[in-house]
Amino acid sequence: xxxxxxxxxxxxxxxxxxxxxxxxxxxxxxxxxxxxxxxxxxxxxxxxxxxxxxxxxxxxxxxxxxxxxxxxxxxxxxxxxxxxxxxxxxxxxxxxxxxxxxxxxxxxxxxxxxxxxxxxxxxxxxxxxxxxxxxxxxxxxxxxxxxxxxxxxxxxxxxxxxxxxxxxxxxxxxxxxxxxxxxxxx
Numbered sequence: 621x622x623x624x625x626x627x628x629x630x631x632x633x634x635x636x637x638x639x640x641x642x643x644x645x646x647x648x649x650x651x652x653x654x655x656x657x658x659x660x661x662x663x664x665x666x667x668x669x670x671x672x673x674x675x676x677x678x679x680x681x682x683x684x685x686x687x688x689x690x691x692x693x694x695x696x697x698x699x700x701x702x703x704x705x706x707x708x709x710x711x712x713x714x715x716x717x718x719x720x721x722x723x724x725x726x727x728x729x730x731x732x733x734x735x736x737x738x739x740x741x742x743x744x745x746x747x748x749x750x751x752x753x754x755x756x757x758x759x760x761x762x763x764x765x766x767x768x769x770x771x772x773x774x775x776x777x778x779x780x781x782x783x784x785x786x787x788x789x790x791x792x793x794x795x796x797x798x799x800x801x802x803x804x805x806x
Contacts (some may be wrong), residue, residue, distance in 0.1 A: 735772075745765075748762055749766065
């Protein structure tokens with residue numbers, strides 16, 4: 621006689637055991653559950669506890685489902701900017717379509733008298749000139765500022781026809797001193 625492997629499958633031929641039956645819903649009619657019903661319920665609870673984890677391959681299937689969900693979700697319109705960012709340096713200073721860059725207006729030229737008066741009353745320039753007269757050294761930037769201001773004052777004085785009195789007064793005083801007759805004052 622050939623040997624057959626024993627199986628635990630329930631077939632139509634085999635009778636159903638009590639332990640293989642699924643328990644019916646417990647009756648709440650005031651009766652206590654039988655020992656058989658309590659055991660069946662405990663087995664079902666144990667099966668549920670045993671299989672708490674995720675199904676196999678869940679990380680791959682969940683990722684695909686999440687992608688579909690993300691596409692459906694609407695993005696917050698307040699986040700991000702719609703302004704195009706240039707990727708090439710050449711296009712940085714060009715205006716976008718429909719926009720124009722306003723021309724830079726040149727500052728209005730003041731009347732020479734007003735400009736000369738402002739330069740002469742400039743407090744910073746006066747402080748720097750006083751420091752130079754005292755023999756202090758000033759920075760290159762300050763020296764350049766002083767030179768520019770003095771050159772501009774000289775240009776404005778030439779435009780207005782004003783002569784610098786400082787150089788001439790020394791010569792004039794020397795000449796008058798030589799010409800003075802001391803006897804007049806005795």
